[in-house]
Amino acid sequence: MATLYTHKDENIAKTWVLMFVFFVVVMAVGWAVSYYLNSPGILVFAVIFAIVMNVTSYWFSDKIVVSMAGAHEAQDSEYPELHNIVENLAITAGLPKPKIYIINDPAPNAFATGRDANHAVVAATTGLMAMLNRTELEGVIAHELSHIGNRDMLVSTVAVVLVGFVTLVSDFFLRSSLGRGGSGDNKNPILMIVAVAFIVLAPIVATLMQLAISRKREFLADASGALLTRYPQGLADALGKISSYAAPMKRANNATAHLYISNPFGAKATMSGLAKLFMTHPPVEERIKALIG
Numbered sequence: 369m370a371t372l373y374t375h376k377d378e379n380i381a382k383t384w385v386l387m388f389v390f391f392v393v394v395m396a397v398g399w400a401v402s403y404y405l406n407s408p409g410i411l412v413f414a415v416i417f418a419i420v421m422n423v424t425s426y427w428f429s430d431k432i433v434v435s436m437a438g439a440h441e442a443q444d445s446e447y448p449e450l451h452n453i454v455e456n457l458a459i460t461a462g463l464p465k466p467k468i469y470i471i472n473d474p475a476p477n478a479f480a481t482g483r484d485a486n487h488a489v490v491a492a493t494t495g496l497m498a499m500l501n502r503t504e505l506e507g508v509i510a511h512e513l514s515h516i517g518n519r520d521m522l523v524s525t526v527a528v529v530l531v532g533f534v535t536l537v538s539d540f541f542l543r544s545s546l547g548r549g550g551s552g553d554n555k556n557p558i559l560m561i562v563a564v565a566f567i568v569l570a571p572i573v574a575t576l577m578q579l580a581i582s583r584k585r586e587f588l589a590d591a592s593g594a595l596l597t598r599y600p601q602g603l604a605d606a607l608g609k610i611s612s613y614a615a616p617m618k619r620a621n622n623a624t625a626h627l628y629i630s631n632p633f634g635a636k637a638t639m640s641g642l643a644k645l646f647m648t649h650p651p652v653e654e655r656i657k658a659l660i661g
Contacts, residue, residue, distance in 0.1 A: 390530045390577050397534050397570045400563035401541050415533060425528070429521065430467075430482040430489045433627060437479070438619050439469035439491045450497065453509050454490060461513050461596055466490045475617040475634070476500070476610045479627040480512035481521065488516045495613070500606050507593060507603030508610075511629055514592035520585045524626065527578045534574040541567045582626040583650045590655055600659040607659075611652040 398415075402408050425432060444451045451468060458465045466480070466488035476496040482488035490512050492505075500508065515521065590607075594600035610630045620632040626648040649655075 390527065390574065393570055393574055393577070394530055394533060396566050397537055400566040400570075401537055404541065404560065404563045404567070417536065419533070421532065426483055426521075430487060433479070433481040433624055434469055434489060434491065436619065436621055436624055437469075437471050437491060438473075439471045442468040442470040442492075447497075449502065450492065450505070450509075453502070453506050454513075457506065457510050457513055457596060461510075461517050463513060463517055464488075466513075466516065468492075470494060470497075471617075471619075473617050473619070474498075475615060475632070476613050477617060477628045477630055477632055478508050478512055479624070479629065480515045481627055482516070483521065484519075485516050490516075493617070496610070499609055499613075503599065503602040504606035504609065506597050507599070507606045508629055510593035510596040511589045511603060512593075514589040514596060515585070518585075518588055518592055520589065523581065523585065527581050531571075531574045531578045535571045538567050538571045579626070579648055582648050585626075586629075586649050586655065587658060590659055594659055604656045604659045607652050607655055 442450060447468070447470065450470075454468055455465050463485050466482065466485075467490070469489055469491035471477075471491055471493045473493040474495040475493055476499045478490070478492040478496055480488060480490050490509065492508070496508065497505070590603060593603055597603070607630070614634050616634040617632040620634075625632050628649075630652075631647065631649050
């Protein structure tokens with residue numbers, strides 16, 4: 369019989385499969401650029417540049433994300449219930465208590481960030497605090513702490529590195545090929561077509577894979593959060609209320625959208641069929657069904 373542990377194991381396995389495919393895409397792009405431009409030194413530079421930029425972002429991820437979200441640190445005296453919930457659940461999860469931030473926004477949402485459990489941040493909007501009761505808020509906080517405990521941020525960072533690498537190399541190739549007028553002399557025309565196809569389509573494929581990984585991470589955090597509170601209904605009810613709020617957050621950003629418990633662009637952003645391919649989160653109905661059946 370399936371349990372929340374079963375969902376967790378399945379999501380971990382599927383995520384690693386996606387990561388393997390990601391590496392295949394990266395190697396394919398590397399081969400394509402090297403073959404077309406016949407310049408492996410450029411490829412090495414692109415790889416080093418992408419990794420350095422993304423590792424830097426990862427190292428300072430908490431400060432960067434908090435600043436982009438417009439969040440400020442939540443004082444214990446002003447938000448005693450939130451501090452109490454975070455501290456109790458962190459103890460239960462065996463994690464250090466993360467820093468707690470508040471975002472002045474009527475849209476109900478929350479996120480966790482930071483490079484590891486010792487440098488983690490949990491942030492919640494004022495809209496979330498106003499809309500949810502204590503049990504529902506515990507479900508949301510447990511979800512965010514699960515992201516920290518499951519090391520989701522590390523997986524997300526690896527995905528960002530790969531997407532950044534693929535996009536950077538593809539963009540460089542397109543600019544270089546336009547400037548040189550192509551460099552396909554004395555090369556197999558079929559392989560040239562394959563190389564160009566890899567380079568043009570790879571950023572799209574890589575982005576879709578990154579979003580797929582983000583969606584799997586959400587299912588895993590939902591399952592782990594329900595195990596932490598021992599009350600899946602609380603998180604399910606919270607997700608239902610959060611998804612009923614259609615307006616976007618004031619500072620919604622594509623770069624950080626995958627960090628939030630719900631799409632910061634609002635429910636209306638996920639209505640069209642094509643938009644579902646680029647969703648950072650799985651449909652709320654699927655998440656609720658996974659939690660309570």
